[in-house]
Amino acid sequence: MAAALGGSLTLAPRVASSPPGNLAPANLVGKAGAGSRIEARVSKVALAMAAGSPVEEAVHASVSGATGGETLPELLTEYMVDMKCEGCVKSVRGKLEPLEGVKAVTVDLSNQVVRVLGTAPVKAISAALEETGRSARLIGQGSLEDFGVSAAVVEFKGPEIHGVVRFAQVSMELARIEATFTGLTPGAHGWSINTYGDLTRGAASTGAIFNPQQQDTEVHKNIFFFLLDSFGNLSQPLGDLGAVVADETGRADFAGTKTGLRVTDLIGRALAIYATADKSVHGIAAAVIARSAGVGENYKKLCSCDGTIIWES
Known part of the structure; x- marks a missing residue:
């Protein structure tokens, strides 16, 4: 089976000193393609299970896509x-x-x-x-x-849910994500980058979760069918950002990274947030991802009429 993927499939041994909180699900997507992505996720599942986590928690850790518990890149x-x-x-x-x-x-x-x-x-x-x-x-x-386009921003303007999400390109294979939401119900809420920026029917018209590797993923699903049956869809779409957790006031904050995400590919798509963590129904809110100013791109101008300083957004 490992030979079919062009590499070895190594399940990590039991390591009691590696708790699930130290897993870095943001760093799952390598340069070698879908085989490496699935192999990395399988290893993350094995690590979490070896550390004593229930299967459900181990799978969630491996496919969450980004984590708020890591040190952000510079x-x-x-x-x-x-x-x-x-x-x-x-x-x-x-x-x-x-x-x-x-x-x-x-x-x-x-x-x-x-x-x-x-x-x-x-x-x-x-x-x-x-x-x-x-x-x-x-x-x-x-x-x-x-990077050409190095930053993007999403603004949720209500009426119930407000928020800002920022994407910044750190390297060609890594994006930094920071988000704040208010107006959510307390608890976990799934969120994702969806294919289309069509908001005519809210989140329902934004299409499927953005997944440029879909063809490769389908091929390897056949090889790993037994894992998919046991653990759910381990070949998580690139645009799946896992879940954020709102406190009792309805506020949720997030800071983390996503490997394989390129900001230039996100412009014009939509970011959706869901009522539940599993994203089982259409999102409850969505907003379009827009280009944002990168370093040194937002210069001030002087208004010719009254001398007021104007800043370009």
């Missing part, structure tokens, strides 16, 4: 911050530099731009800037490498 995040003097710069630095995951902070006072390099999530950076009492707005995010 990115450069740019903000417009209302600063008027060197005292403002000192205040901003004083809040940002001590943050966990912040590697470097550069401040351009003349253009009122603050750039933060590191692994700290947007939520933490934004909260620190708010503590300075100054108006701050995220204007760009991405890697210093040129």
Whole structure:
């Protein structure tokens, strides 16, 4: 069977020191194709089961697609911050530099731009800037490498569910995802990138979960039919983002990564969120994925009529 995939299928031994929380389901999709993806997922299932997790939890860990418990990859995040003097710069630095995951902070006072390099999530950076009492707005995010389209954003504008989801390209094989939702019912909610950006019938018209590897996946389903019967669909679509968990107030936050996801392929598609974790019915809300400003792409302009500074979004 392993020879049919062009590689070995190795089930991990029992390792008591590797709890399910240390699994990194975001890093499942390798460069070798669908065979490697399924092989990696099978190994994740074996690890979780060896550590004593029930089968259901082991499978969920292996196919969740992204995880909120990992250290985020390094990115450069740019903000417009209302600063008027060197005292403002000192205040901003004083809040940002001590943050966990912040590697470097550069401040351009003349253009009122603050750039933060590191692994700290947007939520933490934004909260620190708010503590300075100054108006701050995220204007760009991405890697210093040129990916063409390096960032995308999704906005949920109600009436019940509000939220923002940001995608940033870290490398050609890895995307960083950060999300905040409000207005959800408490508990787990599935979410996914769907094929179409058609919102005429809400999430119901956004099509199936985005899955560019569908043909390869179908071939290997025949080889691994016994695993599919036992564990469910291990060859998870690339656009399946697992689930987020809303607290008692209806808020859900997420920060993680997804291997194999390319931001340029997402523009114009939709992101849907579901009433339940298993995505068994059409989503309860959806929004279109739009291109967002990457590093150095969001420049200010001066309005010719009254001199007001305008920022391009």
